[in-house]
Amino acid sequence: MHYTLDKDEMYEISLGSRNDVLPMRASAMTNSDFKTEHKNAADPIGRLSWHYENPAAEALSFVDTGVPVVGITSNTVPWELIRAAGAFPCVIDSGNAGCTDISSFMEEGVFEKRIRALFGAAISGDLQYLSLLLIPRTSEQEYKLYLYLREVARQDPHRRIPPVYLYDLLHTRSPESYSYGLERTLRLKERLEELTGRRIDDAALLTAIKESNSARRAIRKLLCLRRQEPRVTGTEALALIGASFFMDRADYAHLAERAAQAIEDRPPLPGKRLMIAGSSLPHRRLHQALEKHGAVVVSEDDWRGSRSAGKDIADASSDLLKVLFEKYYLDTPSPRLFPFEIADAWFQQASTDGIDGVVFYLPPEDCVAGWDYPRRRHYLDERGIPHLLVREDAMSISEECRKRIENFVRNMDVGK
Amino acid sequence: MAGKQLECTLAAGEYQKSWFAQLRKDVFEKQRPYAIVQADMPFELFQVMDVPVVSNQWWAAIISAKRLSGYYLDILNSMGFHDGLCRYCSLAAAATLAKDSERAPWGGLPKPALLAARLTCDCLQRVFALWGEAFGSECVFLDNPGATELPPRWWELSRRRWRELFEEHRLKFTVKQFQNLIKALERVSGRQFQIDRLRGLMERVNRQEEYFDEACQMIRSAPRTPVRMHEQVANVMAAQWKRGSEWAVEHARTFRDEIRNRVRQGAAACPGEGLRLMWVGAGLWHDTDFYTAFEEEFGAVFVWSMYLAFGPDGYIRYGLDDPLLALASRTVSMNEQLHNPPWANEWMVHQAMLHRIDAALVLTPMGTRPTATGNRFIERALEQAGVPVLSVVADMVDARDWDPNAMRRKVSEFLTHRVLPHLDSVRRHS
Numbered sequence: 065m066h067y068t069l070d071k072d073e074m075y076e077i078s079l080g081s082r083n084d085v086l087p088m089r090a091s092a093m094t095n096s097d098f099k100t101e102h103k104n105a106a107d108p109i110g111r112l113s114w115h116y117e118n119p120a121a122e123a124l125s126f127v128d129t130g131v132p133v134v135g136i137t138s139n140t141v142p143w144e145l146i147r148a149a150g151a152f153p154c155v156i157d158s159g160n161a162g163c164t165d166i167s168s169f170m171e172e173g174v175f176e177k178r179i180r181a182l183f184g185a186a187i188s189g190d191l192q193y194l195s196l197l198l199i200p201r202t203s204e205q206e207y208k209l210y211l212y213l214r215e216v217a218r219q220d221p222h223r224r225i226p227p228v229y230l231y232d233l234l235h236t237r238s239p240e241s242y243s244y245g246l247e248r249t250l251r252l253k254e255r256l257e258e259l260t261g262r263r264i265d266d267a268a269l270l271t272a273i274k275e276s277n278s279a280r281r282a283i284r285k286l287l288c289l290r291r292q293e294p295r296v297t298g299t300e301a302l303a304l305i306g307a308s309f310f311m312d313r314a315d316y317a318h319l320a321e322r323a324a325q326a327i328e329d330r331p332p333l334p335g336k337r338l339m340i341a342g343s344s345l346p347h348r349r350l351h352q353a354l355e356k357h358g359a360v361v362v363s364e365d366d367w368r369g370s371r372s373a374g375k376d377i378a379d380a381s382s383d384l385l386k387v388l389f390e391k392y393y394l395d396t397p398s399p400r401l402f403p404f405e406i407a408d409a410w411f412q413q414a415s416t417d418g419i420d421g422v423v424f425y426l427p428p429e430d431c432v433a434g435w436d437y438p439r440r441r442h443y444l445d446e447r448g449i450p451h452l453l454v455r456e457d458a459m460s461i462s463e464e465c466r467k468r469i470e471n472f473v474r475n476m477d478v479g480k
Numbered sequence: 481m482a483g484k485q486l487e488c489t490l491a492a493g494e495y496q497k498s499w500f501a502q503l504r505k506d507v508f509e510k511q512r513p514y515a516i517v518q519a520d521m522p523f524e525l526f527q528v529m530d531v532p533v534v535s536n537q538w539w540a541a542i543i544s545a546k547r548l549s550g551y552y553l554d555i556l557n558s559m560g561f562h563d564g565l566c567r568y569c570s571l572a573a574a575a576t577l578a579k580d581s582e583r584a585p586w587g588g589l590p591k592p593a594l595l596a597a598r599l600t601c602d603c604l605q606r607v608f609a610l611w612g613e614a615f616g617s618e619c620v621f622l623d624n625p626g627a628t629e630l631p632p633r634w635w636e637l638s639r640r641r642w643r644e645l646f647e648e649h650r651l652k653f654t655v656k657q658f659q660n661l662i663k664a665l666e667r668v669s670g671r672q673f674q675i676d677r678l679r680g681l682m683e684r685v686n687r688q689e690e691y692f693d694e695a696c697q698m699i700r701s702a703p704r705t706p707v708r709m710h711e712q713v714a715n716v717m718a719a720q721w722k723r724g725s726e727w728a729v730e731h732a733r734t735f736r737d738e739i740r741n742r743v744r745q746g747a748a749a750c751p752g753e754g755l756r757l758m759w760v761g762a763g764l765w766h767d768t769d770f771y772t773a774f775e776e777e778f779g780a781v782f783v784w785s786m787y788l789a790f791g792p793d794g795y796i797r798y799g800l801d802d803p804l805l806a807l808a809s810r811t812v813s814m815n816e817q818l819h820n821p822p823w824a825n826e827w828m829v830h831q832a833m834l835h836r837i838d839a840a841l842v843l844t845p846m847g848t849r850p851t852a853t854g855n856r857f858i859e860r861a862l863e864q865a866g867v868p869v870l871s872v873v874a875d876m877v878d879a880r881d882w883d884p885n886a887m888r889r890k891v892s893e894f895l896t897h898r899v900l901p902h903l904d905s906v907r908r909h910s
Contacts, residue, residue, distance in 0.1 A: 168860065171844060174852045204601045207626050208820065208853050214630075215821035215857060232626040236599065240656040241623050247649065402605045402621070431564055431849050435606035438560035455562065 108322035109304065112311075116303035119310040123154040124193060132195035132260055135226070137182055137209065138202040139367040140233050140396050142249065142388050144272035144377070147313070148264045149256035151195065155309035157346060160184035169216060176429050177457075178346055179205045187216050189224035196259055198252075200231040202398045203432070229255055233392060235400035242393065249389040269384045273377045279313040282320035283373035289324060290362045290370075292418050293332035298340075298351040298361025298369075305372050333360050336476050339415055340364040341440060342425035342433045342454075350425055350458035353466060357473040362419065365411050371397045399432050404439065411440055421450040421476045423469075427457045450476045482708070482772040485742075485749060488734045489711045492718035495727065500586050503532050513593030513668040516611070518569070520598050520814045521622070522658060522807050524685065527724055528677045529665040534589060535721050536597075537762070540571040544765035544877035546585045552578050553878055566603050567878045568762065568848040573611035593668040596620040596661065600815045601850040620664050622657045625650040627816050634813075634823050635793040635830065642797055642809040654808035679803040681724040686796050688723055691732035692716060693792035695739045699783065700835045704748035705756065706739050709782035710771045711749075713763055716788045723795070754779030755899060758832055758867070760786070760858055761843030762851065766879035773888050778895050784835045786818055793827070794818075820854040825861035832867050839868045839899040841891065847875035868902050870894040 115122060123133045134146045135156040146153035159181020166184045175183070185191050199210040210230045217225045232248050234241040253264055262268075283305055289295045296304070304323055308316045336359045340350060344366050351361045363370040374395040381387040401407040415422055422444055426434050437453070444451050452472040456465050484490055506512035515526055519537040526533045543549055549571055556574040557563050572589070581588035595612045596619065597604045605621055612619040629647050631637060637645040662673045699705055699712070715735045719728040741747075752775070759782050764770050774780035794817055797806040817823045832840065840862050844852045859869045870891065874882055 167856075169856050171852050171855050173846055174844075174849045174855075201626055204850060210626070211630075211816070211820050211822075212857075215825075218822060230626050230628050232628070234623045234625065236605075236621055236623045238623070238657075238660070240653060240660070244623075244625065244649070244653045399602045400599070400605075402599075402609075404609060426562060426564075428564060430562070431566060432602045432606075434562045434565045435603055435610070437562070439610075441560060 108319040112307040113303045115307040115311050119157040126152040127193045134196045135194040136198045140200040140202045140392050147272035148268040149260045150262040160188050160190050163188040191226050192224040194226040197226045197228045245393050246389050273379045275313045277376040278317035280373040282317045285324040289327050294360045294362050295330040296327050299348045302348050335360045336420040337362045339419045339422045343430050357470045359473045367397045424453045486738050489714050492715050507590040515594040516592045518597035522811050529669045531669050540877050541765040542585045549877045550880045566848045570607045571877050576614050591615045592617050598622045600624050639796045640798045646809050651808045654812045655804050682800050682803045684729050685724040688729045688732040689791045689795045691736040695736045698743050702743045704753040705783045706742035708749040709785050710768050713787045750775045750781040752779040753781050755838045756783045758784040758837040758840040762876040821857040824854045825857040828858050829861045829865045841870050841872050844873045845875045847878050868898045
């Protein structure tokens, strides 16, 4: 197996191990030779893609060496605090949707598939390698996930559920929410110190911040290579960026820099430049479907993609905890972000920055992003930017939807 | 349709209608400021500032009862808001966005001075901001801090030991947000907030809920329930929306007195009462006849819903030296108490036991998914406590997917094939 820039080959890699994304990704890492081969490959693109496909791999290797692993369920957690405490932070992206017990506790159709799969993984023992499962208040569903896991643990103490912790970061922009969030961040610091037995001093925090800033810089380089004259497909880019959530960030930064260098030498990709907005995508199926018809996904309004890095944390600050908190409070996307001017700012800027069209992804399980759709659609209409609404689960796109995508891409004016 | 059995039920309905007519008159003729708020907001602050309040959920229920929900929700969908979005919290906003006041119940909502909501789900800021934009009115949002300490049997702590029940940082944060809300209310009302006035109101709320507590105790201890569930709801909520007002306290007392008289007279809501049912979730506002549909054939009477029982357990606060803090404790965990584990399931079982419940129907509103959380825990807990459960997948305000006959058949089958055999078996063994 070779990693090439050939699109079909890339699809093969993607589909080969991420068919079911959340349900499959944990187990996928154990049984494939080509994956092991590419874990250690010299090619940085191959290695990053491997980590994206095997999100728990690095965490498990840290467990083997005795390093505590702290799982996080989404993006609004100060990764740097965990690192500074001497633990390994890792986004939990490998669920267990097949756990038969889920339906005993969780209402069918009420929770997103991602949350159900996470819940399944936690109650089935799949996450017992975690020293702590850190759940941020990024969405209300995550808060409910926290309450549900606590209750299952209370009712059945023999279940192998990792300890859970709620990082109650609020998102309204008020002085009260700011103070509350800063205080919660301090409490989180204390909890992590207790977990690892290591005091988080400024030196440790600074090292972790510098490490994560280097990863952010590398991500921003990759993002630059997607815009205007894209040299990397969205399908590939999502894996290169997404690997940052599952890897040691110093290693990641090094590999991502090299990947960016390699990509720089590629010729620009032809095709219409699309942006994806709406619900977050824990997989690349929609990117694949769009790019199969000759488009290039150059950005996505998603913490897993174009919005994963944001700005650097001000490492010269005399109050590192404060600037760390502010990074996650003020510069990290979340469905709770409010008011509209703040929540829409990134979308408005990105959708008018060399984009030929926007695809709104609102799967059947959505009950949040749909409130933003008419407003954002109106914004695009006023500027003559074409858009398409996908209301299907991207994991199983129908023929009819594929045809609509094909027509949309074909009929869009290039270079608008 | 079963007739009303309590005089106070008719009085509550009349009061609400004339109150709303007066509100419209005051708003249009005297530019009196009023507010539209989410049901779990601290209504008390609006009361003490003399800013009348229309509850979002109350207005949605009125629209639904007038069979207008399908009309407005279709309009909402045609504007690009897809049909998977929450309906209960957005129906009233949809009626405003529809700009069709001629069709709206009672002439529709006039422009409020303020809209306000607690952010207990990720949709509310969006719904209220859209709504505020449509009216051209200011919105105030209270953020909702998460609970991490949830002691068992919360109802045993909530009245007197509420400081132990809720985490201090959550209460303090909520008080700070109340202070911001008070500033907004001072601005729109031109009045100054007085803490003693709030204390007095909180004391009256306690009195009101004590009446409800007595009513609740009589309902559960009477051999047969003296009042149907949906009449309980009509009376309780009419008073809760105006809690602490003279009318509300007096109405609660009248409600209690009527129940007491009925109990003394041995009057039963359903003379042939054979099965006592529990309704878990918001009311089925578009089909309240559903609640009496099983009396004739099965003697099955809905005895319990959260609306009455939550009054005393959720609202009473003794120790009002810091009334804002006490109010924060009333507000801060309503969502956890009613909809989420461990508090909701624990409380429902406790209530089921107190009310000698034979079976429970649990509403799972797929059109309003955030309010459906916690249901499996509730269902499991009730079943484990020996209460058979039927899950009712339906929306509380949207009748578009509701098949009344099919649902009545489903409940009949549940009573015939699960509940009656279960009770036979229990009786045989005892």
